[in-house]
Amino acid sequence: FVILLLLSGYTFAKSIETTTINANATIAEPILVIENNPQVDITASQNTGTYIFKVKNYNNQKQTEIDLKYYIQVISNLDKSIELKLYENGKQIKFENNKTDYIKISKDSKKENEYKLEITYNKDKSVSVNDIIQQIQVKVHTEQEKA
Numbered sequence: 001f002v003i004l005l006l007l008s009g010y011t012f013a014k015s016i017e018t019t020t021i022n023a024n025a026t027i028a029e030p031i032l033v034i035e036n037n038p039q040v041d042i043t044a045s046q047n048t049g050t051y052i053f054k055v056k057n058y059n060n061q062k063q064t065e066i067d068l069k070y071y072i073q074v075i076s077n078l079d080k081s082i083e084l085k086l087y088e089n090g091k092q093i094k095f096e097n098n099k100t101d102y103i104k105i106s107k108d109s110k111k112e113n114e115y116k117l118e119i120t121y122n123k124d125k126s127v128s129v130n131d132i133i134q135q136i137q138v139k140v141h142t143e144q145e146k147a
Contacts, residue, residue, distance in 0.1 A: 067145035
């Protein structure tokens with residue numbers, strides 16, 4: 001039987017293969033620039049104010065290398081007499097619980113979104129007899145879009 005196996009031509013072999021891959025990876029640079037105007041003061045006599053700010057995906061030299069998403073949030077315990085409306089490029093946008101939905105900004109072209117936060121003080125809706133002294137803080141939270 002051993003002689004038959006040797007003469008029939010069965011071959012047993014083992015092979016080892018090695019592959020080397022070299023890669024040069026860099027980290028993509030996210031760029032999101034916020035430009036804003038000075039603070040806005042609102043009083044009982046001047047009861048409306050507009051806070052303007054811009055969100056851009058580029059700076060002077062570079063454009064963002066990745067897609068980003070962000071939302072805008074107003075941080076403050078607002079009195080019932082203060083009303084907020086937010087406009088993006090002239091159109092009013094959904095602004096619930098002092099927060100927007102996510103807004104996407106692409107890496108493919110330079111993009112600039114202008115926002116106007118319209119703040120109105122209605123003294124008649126105030127439950128307080130004293131003047132209201134409050135600060136409103138606007139935050140832009142940014143995340144990288146999944147690739």
